[in-house]
Amino acid sequence: xxxxxxxxxxxxxxxxxxxxxxxxxxxxxxxxxxxxxxxxxxxxxxxxxxxxxxxxxxxxxxxxxxxxxxxxxxxxxxxxxxxxxxxxxxxxxxxxxxxxxxxxxxxxxxxxxxxxxxxxxxxxxxxxxxxxxxxxxxxxxxxxxxxxxxxxxxxxxxxxxxxxxxxxxxxxxxxxxxxxxxxxxxxxxxxxxxxxxxxx
Numbered sequence: 697x698x699x700x701x702x703x704x705x706x707x708x709x710x711x712x713x714x715x716x717x718x719x720x721x722x723x724x725x726x727x728x729x730x731x732x733x734x735x736x737x738x739x740x741x742x743x744x745x746x747x748x749x750x751x752x753x754x755x756x757x758x759x760x761x762x763x764x765x766x767x768x769x770x771x772x773x774x775x776x777x778x779x780x781x782x783x784x785x786x787x788x789x790x791x792x793x794x795x796x797x798x799x800x801x802x803x804x805x806x807x808x809x810x811x812x813x814x815x816x817x818x819x820x821x822x823x824x825x826x827x828x829x830x831x832x833x834x835x836x837x838x839x840x841x842x843x844x845x846x847x848x849x850x851x852x853x854x855x856x857x858x859x860x861x862x863x864x865x866x867x868x869x870x871x872x873x874x875x876x877x878x879x880x881x882x883x884x885x886x887x888x889x890x891x892x893x894x895x896x
Contacts, residue, residue, distance in 0.1 A: 749827075752852070756862035759879045766791065766870035768823060769858050771848045774835050779823050779848060786872055788820040788896045793850075793866035795827050796837035800883035801865045805843065807886035811893075812845040820896045825850040827860060871895050 760766070766789060772778045792808055794801040812822050824847040826834035831849035838847055850860065860866065863881035869892050871877050877895040880888075 748852075752855070752859075753862065757859055759861045759863075759866070759881055760868065760876055762877070762879055763875050765874050766868060766876055769854070771823070771825075771850070771854060774826075774831060774838065774847050774849060779821075779846070784821045785874065788872050789870045789874075790820065790822045790892070791866075791868040791870075792822070792824045792845075793827065793860050793864060794824060795864060796833055797828070798864050804865050804867075804883050804889070805841065807884070807889045809841075809843045809845055810886070811889050814890075815893060815896055818896055822846050823848060825860070827855075827864070869895055 768779065768781055768789070768791060770778060770780055790811075794805060808822075808824070816822070822845050824843075824845050826847060826849050828834040828837075828849065831851075834847065834849050850858070861881065865881070865883065867878060867880045867884055867889075868876060869878035878892055
């Protein structure tokens with residue numbers, strides 16, 4: 697069984713963290729990273745967010761189930777243009793929730809950029825959803841790092857229609873049929889990200 701495919705669920709009472717079926721079942725050592733990033737989101741870390749962000753994270757839904765349909769609303773891209781869910785039908789879609797202040801996103805984003813550059817000509821779609829306080833923060837970070845993957849600022853208002861699942865980063869990949877093949881929270885390694893190519 698491939699590490700990114702479904703496997704027996706993790707006992708949440710043992711880890712204290714809801715972990716998606718997949719890479720974290722074999723990389724249990726990274727569970728601490730999910731918890732630390734959650735502290736950042738909820739105000740317990742060095743990059744404390746406003747109380748409203750902590751409240752939003754506390755109410756965040758769990759990861760969507762594998763094989764469920766991924767329905768992302770339209771959103772404007774930071775570089776111009778927009779994501780059109782109608783135009784994306786019939787194409788694999790990679791959704792990556794991130795923030796410029798998330799240390800584990802900082803470790804994962806270079807591999808996401810490499811994946812985008814390696815596979816973008818294959819017709820798959822990517823949407824990197826920033827939850828930064830302001831779109832300017834996300835734009836400055838993308839420019840500084842030289843990232844070219846399609847990114848959008850998921851405003852608090854937009855997230856009312858499409859809430860971010862609990863945790864950060866969040867990686868979701870739907871196949872051409874629109875159904876989820878990968879649903880992970882927390883930092884993924886470069887080899888785990890490249891393994892997603894089997895679903896493109």
